[in-house]
Ligand SMILES: *[C@@H]1O[C@H](CO)[C@@H](O)[C@H](O)[C@H]1NC(C)=O
């Protein structure tokens with residue numbers, strides 16, 4: 001999680017962005033989805049995910065709440081197609097990730113991602129609700145329908161699973177509150193690392209010196 005990635009998080013230029021409530025005085029902050037997808041790698045297991053968050057002074061609950069940003073996420077087929085076609089390296093539709101709901105995997109292969117290398121077709125991470133900032137991403141994860149291994153990993157840990165259940169069973173405001181709290185912590189990291197590194201003028205490009 002570099003200073004740049006964290007900058008990109010708060011960068012609204014280029015590509016779609018959404019406003020979410022935060023504890024900041026201006027009340028909103030925009031998120032670039034691709035940046036969240038890189039924090040951390042989508043192939044990480046739970047141990048690695050937690051380590052990468054703890055490395056940035058974020059905790060297990062922050063991992064669960066910030067993963068909730070996938071409620072508005074989209075992904076290209078090729079970013080998760082090894083979970084559909086080539087999980088162990090044997091290849092073929094029978095080589096799907098067993099942690100992914102088999103019926104959902106079959107549906108994705110048939111209707112969305114018939115070609116593993118497809119880098120243009122977009123798949124909603126929270127089907128039916130990907131424009132709405134809500135808890136339905138977590139319901140999908142509980143049904144083993146998260147697109148990435150890092151989504152599936154969240155229910156391999158008892159504490160993380162309990163946090164997910166607290167969002168799913170709580171009022172919508174609960175998710176907004178905890179998400180906003182973790183975003184504020186993330187924002188504080190940005191300030192710290194930003195002063196050490198450089199604040200990029202354009203999100204995706206290193207400043208010219
Ligand atoms: C997580 O991944 C790391 C690195 O590949 C591996 O060493 C570790 O055993 C994995 N942990 C679990 C619980 O699978």
Ligand SMILES: *[C@@H]1O[C@H](CO)[C@@H](O)[C@H](O)[C@H]1NC(C)=O
Nearest residue numbers: 001040048049051052053055
């Ligand atoms: C966490 O930090 C340690 C020490 O700097 C580093 O070796 C490790 O690769 C980091 N792990 C992750 C997942 O970022």
Ligand SMILES: *[C@@H]1O[C@H](CO)[C@@H](O)[C@H](O)[C@H]1NC(C)=O
Nearest residue numbers: 086087088089090091092116
């Ligand atoms: C499947 O994975 C293996 C091992 O990573 C790789 O050698 C092979 O090229 C992959 N097959 C396809 C069709 O991507």
Ligand SMILES: *[C@@H]1O[C@H](CO)[C@@H](O)[C@H](O)[C@H]1NC(C)=O
Nearest residue numbers: 076078116117118119120121
């Ligand atoms: C998508 O795949 C095509 C064909 O393999 C390749 O030419 C192109 O560079 C890829 N685009 C991106 C953005 O990776």
